[in-house]
Amino acid sequence: MTKTSTLPRGERSSATPGRRRAHPARKASGLPVWSIPYVLLIPGLVVIAALLLYPLVQMVTISFQKVGLLQISGRRPAEWLGWENYASIFDNDIFWSSLRNTVVFAVVAVPLTLILGTAVGVLLHRLGSKMSLFVIIGIMFAWAVPPVAQGVIWRWLFDAEAGIINWALNLLPDSLSSALFGRADWTGEPWLNDTWSIYMVLTICVVWAGFPFIAVSVLAGLKGIPAELYEAARVDGSTPWRTFRKITFPLLKPVFAVLTVLSIIWDFKVFSQLYVLAGTTNRDAYNLSMYAVTEAFKAPQKMGSGAAIAVVLTVILLIVTAAYIRQMFKQEEL
Template sequence: MSQEAPAQAVLGPSGPAPVGRSTRSGRPARKNARRRLVRTTRPWVLLSPALVLLAVLLLVPLVRVAQLSFQDYGLRELASGTTNYVGFANYLEILGSEFLWRTVLPNTVGFAFVCVVLTVTLGTVVALFLNTLGNTWRVLCSTAIMVAWAVPAVTGTYVLIWIFDPLNGLVANVLADVGIIEAGTVNWFTDRLGFYAIATLNVVHHGFPFIAITVLAGLMTVPTELYEAAKIDGAGAWRRFWKITVPMLKPVFAVVTILSTIWDFKVFTQIYLMPGGNGGNPAVFNLGVWSYIESFAQGKYGMGSAIAVLLTLILLSITVVYMRTLFKEEDL
């Protein structure tokens, strides 16, 4: 009995006692914790160089612009290195200005709205056309339209300035030859609507290839069986587009629309380089040009920074809508 009792105590009722189990079970737990830590920190370690670069190039200047927007900062403060904080005075002056509500904001919002509608519409039409072509012609035509995307905005703007030149431009000469106008009597750049009509043509021409290629990529993922079944049921091309193409490509249209809105809200080059856009004609200013003129032409860096902050807030709001749209589409 005395020998069986210790043996039973060692073996226990269900077998040998787990000698050293706590030590052995602690090692896998620590290994799993280290693995989780590595999996969590590894992406951030790999992204750290890019994040540091973005912080230096984007975050620091953004913080500096935000600081300047609360100051009455001009050439005197720039030369002396002093600061003159005025709180929200710059923002109150901007928001209380009739020039903002009657000229700058309508130019910015109206121009962006028209450009987005025309760009998305033209890009979709071109994508539908490319989708009907064979592989060889599709590649050739896609390459051709991408030339407009590859041309810098500066080059495209100067080409349109030459085309619509009031004296020797192509449009003025053609209209003069057919007797509609007299050469040199009409200057489209001085008129607000004419100015933005040319700018719209420039932006749409430069932006529609991105829409076309993106929508084309979406069209190529739509099963052809859906269109064949719709044809059998008697649906025409217009009905097939609205009942099949649009619902299937709704995420694509949402993305290209929001991206185009962001790009067209902050158009600067196409406006500034046109005659009158660099300060000679205040009636054609948008938020980007107005901020630049106030800062570097007038020497009111605080006021220009406040305008830039307002534009940034608008773009951030659009970006939030864009991100929420993407997340909703992923949830679907």
């Protein structure tokens, strides 16, 4: 479309014949026109480089070094260790149990968050505007709770003696409770001892706080789908599930792609909630972030090993995200 307006002014051929105002722009800024987009990118790149790339490079460097307090405070030079930090963490059982916890948690929590979020998003779309607003405000409260407070809330709900969960389970008729769980007495049930039950509570906590964002994003996507499509589907006698699969899902695919990648990233690196729920003594319940933090910052500080764990976590995230995005574009091409 822009091509139609390209009539070179004067005889001189411009470096960018596509732009009519190439000549005046050059005069004003003194920069070649091709460089303008790059110049405009510089501020952003500088900020990203300072806040993200530099720490990232530092982290990778430190992961090959022996760095403790003496090195951090500059009283001793850092010592180059090669792959020693990596060898020692791969050798440690805590690393493997942390890796398992991290991956299993993400595999469970990401789909749950997306499914629940999408369901609520679709529900919001069908509600009347007042009710929809009411529900959005309600769920956004959960999303707005800071991570540490989320941990504290769920820790109290699942508290062995003062928690409402054990109280509520005890209120169930004994026969029902026995039929469902094989037991009737829940007094003093410790939810935050075993790794599996800690992660169950953590999953509930993270899904609870994560789904509102998905729901609202999906709602925004749904608003952009023309109502005619749904009318046509209704006329053709499509079931709600079929409508979702054939209309909503394909049209919202870009939205889901972004939300999935974000959820994967968030759930892989969850830390604050786990820190509050499990504490630092129970190392069976560590995930990679917790393990990295205790290695790096608990006395005696081994920031090299901590950085090595963080690098492993970053690499895993990059692979998962890259694989997912590639898969998505492949499907697009078909």
